[in-house]
Amino acid sequence: MLFLDVDGVLNRTGYRPATSVGLRSWIEPELARRLSDVLRTTGAAIVLSSDWRRGRDLQQLRDELSAAGIDGTLIGVTPVLGGARWQEIEAWMIANDVSVETMVIVDDGYDMGSLAARFVRASPLNGFDEEVARAIISLFEGTRPS
Numbered sequence: 001m002l003f004l005d006v007d008g009v010l011n012r013t014g015y016r017p018a019t020s021v022g023l024r025s026w027i028e029p030e031l032a033r034r035l036s037d038v039l040r041t042t043g044a045a046i047v048l049s050s051d052w053r054r055g056r057d058l059q060q061l062r063d064e065l066s067a068a069g070i071d072g073t074l075i076g077v078t079p080v081l082g083g084a085r086w087q088e089i090e091a092w093m094i095a096n097d098v099s100v101e102t103m104v105i106v107d108d109g110y111d112m113g114s115l116a117a118r119f120v121r122a123s124p125l126n127g128f129d130e131e132v133a134r135a136i137i138s139l140f141e142g143t144r145p146s
């Protein structure tokens with residue numbers, strides 16, 4: 001599975017939608033397409049770790065991602081624990097019996113603690129670009145990104 005952040009990953013610094021009608025407005029179509037390609041290539045499902053998960057149920061989030069053009073399966077959201085994001089991801093992995101080699105994190109943050117080896121950092125200036133896509137695919141394929 002792919003632990004997915006939104007701000008700085010599916011939207012870039014300075015992006016402003018013409019109208020804001022929720023999460024869907026804040027996902028750039030070009031970046032949604034690239035993410036969808038990666039999900040198709042790897043067969044990975046999505047677990048949302050973004051702050052956008054707060055106050056929205058799973059079906060609402062599925063509808064938003066789908067409306068934004070993301071072709072993938074949202075299977076869950078990480079728990080809100082108030083600590084570091086990687087600790088929330090780790091908590092979800094423990095609760096769902098997920099091993100580290102089957103997951104990848106994409107985020108524009110920096111610290112992923114003990115999960116750093118499975119972390120692909122997106123620059124918020126570029127978001128989910130080709131380099132990020134290649135790095136994620138490489139990790140899922142069990143190879144080291146070049």
Ligand SMILES: [Mg+2]
Nearest residue numbers: 005007008108
């Ligand atoms: Mg972010």
